[in-house]
Amino acid sequence: MMFIIVSIPLYIVAFILYAIRGFRGPTVFDSTISIDALCYDVSAFMVILSVYFRSYLLLGAGILLALWAYILDVVIARYYDRLTRIGDSGGD
Amino acid sequence: MIPVLHLVMLAVILGVSFITIFLMVFERDLLKMIVLSAAQSTFYAIVLYILLVPDVVLAYIAVAVGIYTALLMFAVKKTERFEEA
Amino acid sequence: MDLGGIVLSIIGGVIIFVGGLFDLIAALGVNRFPDFYTRLHAITIGTIGGAVYPIIGSAILVFGVPGLSLGVRLSFALPMLVIASLILITAPTGSHAVARAAYRSGLKPYRRVSEEVKK
Numbered sequence: 001m002m003f004i005i006v007s008i009p010l011y012i013v014a015f016i017l018y019a020i021r022g023f024r025g026p027t028v029f030d031s032t033i034s035i036d037a038l039c040y041d042v043s044a045f046m047v048i049l050s051v052y053f054r055s056y057l058l059l060g061a062g063i064l065l066a067l068w069a070y071i072l073d074v075v076i077a078r079y080y081d082r083l084t085r086i087g088d089s090g091g092d
Numbered sequence: 093m094i095p096v097l098h099l100v101m102l103a104v105i106l107g108v109s110f111i112t113i114f115l116m117v118f119e120r121d122l123l124k125m126i127v128l129s130a131a132q133s134t135f136y137a138i139v140l141y142i143l144l145v146p147d148v149v150l151a152y153i154a155v156a157v158g159i160y161t162a163l164l165m166f167a168v169k170k171t172e173r174f175e176e177a
Numbered sequence: 178m179d180l181g182g183i184v185l186s187i188i189g190g191v192i193i194f195v196g197g198l199f200d201l202i203a204a205l206g207v208n209r210f211p212d213f214y215t216r217l218h219a220i221t222i223g224t225i226g227g228a229v230y231p232i233i234g235s236a237i238l239v240f241g242v243p244g245l246s247l248g249v250r251l252s253f254a255l256p257m258l259v260i261a262s263l264i265l266i267t268a269p270t271g272s273h274a275v276a277r278a279a280y281r282s283g284l285k286p287y288r289r290v291s292e293e294v295k296k
Contacts, residue, residue, distance in 0.1 A: 003190025003238075005097070010197030012104055014227070017204035019108055021216075022131055023115055029213050029279040031127045036271055037207075037223045039134050039157070040264055041200055044228040046141055047257055048193060051235050051242075053144070056249065059256045061141060061149040065134070066263050068158040072130050073271030075165050079123070080278035 004052050011045050032076045039069030098142055109135040120175050126164050133157050182241045189238025196231030203227055212287030213279055217272060224268040232261040 018038040025031040043065045050058040112132040119125040133156030140149045203223030210216045236257040239250050 001242075003187075003194050007194045007197040008097070008101070010194075010201050012101065014197070014200040014204040014223075016104070016108055017201075017208055018223075019112065019131060019135075021204075021207045022128070023112070025124075027213060027279075027284065028121070028123050028127065029275055029284065030216060031124055032275055033213075033217065033220050033272065034207060035127050035131045035134070036268075036275075037203070037220045037227075038131060040224045040228040040268055042134055042138055043260065043264065044196070044231050045138070047232050047260060048235050049141065051238060051253070054242075056253045056256070058141070058144075058146045059253070059260070061137070061146050061153065062260045063256065063263065064150060064153045065137065065157070066260055066267065068153055070267040070271050071158045072127070072161055073275050075162050076123075076127070077274040077278040079165055079169065080282045 001052070004048060007048075011041065011048075014041060015045075028076065032073065036069055036073055039065055039072070043069070101142055102139060105135050105138050109139070122168050122173055122175060123165075126161055126168070129164070130157050130161055133160075182243060184241070186238055186241030189234045189236075189241060192234025192237065193231045196227055196234060199223070199230065200227030213284060214276070214286050217276060220272060221269075224264065224272075228264050228268070229261050232257050232264070236261075 015038060018034050018041070022031045022034040022038065025034060043062045046062040046065065047059065050056065050062075109132055112128055112135065116125055116128040116132065119128065133152065136156070137149055137153050140152060200223055203219050203226070206219030207216050207223070210219060236254045239245075239253040239257075242250075
């Protein structure tokens, strides 16, 4: 339990730094990638907190967050995939 | 009785979430506003998780991170991306 | 408390702490790198090293926590392995989708030489 209490501030500082890049990303892709990594790390943080709270009923939220964060990526990618025609700017 | 560590975590995360809402309201790029909305709902998910209400978290994540984002994206596709000042 | 439990809890705790360090380093790299395509490398470290490793570490840590029965430990550890494998599948796929959309929409990579030629 000592290691969990020591490593909680590392995760909190990492969340704040990811959120800063999400706020001031020059393009939308930077914000998307940063918020996506924030969602995955929040999922890992939820798993660690469920060990800290000693309750395995709390684990379901981690699965859901890891799956819905993928939808955010796919939705943003589909928005740009509709706009650009296939073979327009070369390369796959 | 909530321990001090939980209160500190709640204060920091709620502060970042308030900054996110403030930036989201004054954003002119609607696509970036959607991404910031997903970030804010992620922070609220941690807050609800620390307050030990996992059933609320299950509904909140599915609605606020996934379905709300997809619906707003379909709405932005029909209109223009940049809001005029 | 037996010796094996202490060893397992120390191994799991060290893996969780190293995962936090990975996460912090990845967040610093995201804030320092100049371009989208270089930030993608830091993001990869942040998702695999900062999310998959601590989940596996906490699945090891659960077997060292004293005072739990075997069924409770398994109902901790099996969903953790499910979450780790889901993140291991979905994180590179999503990153690849966004990178492909960025390349298709005409985002140029950062080159220091071309910047100097422009000046």
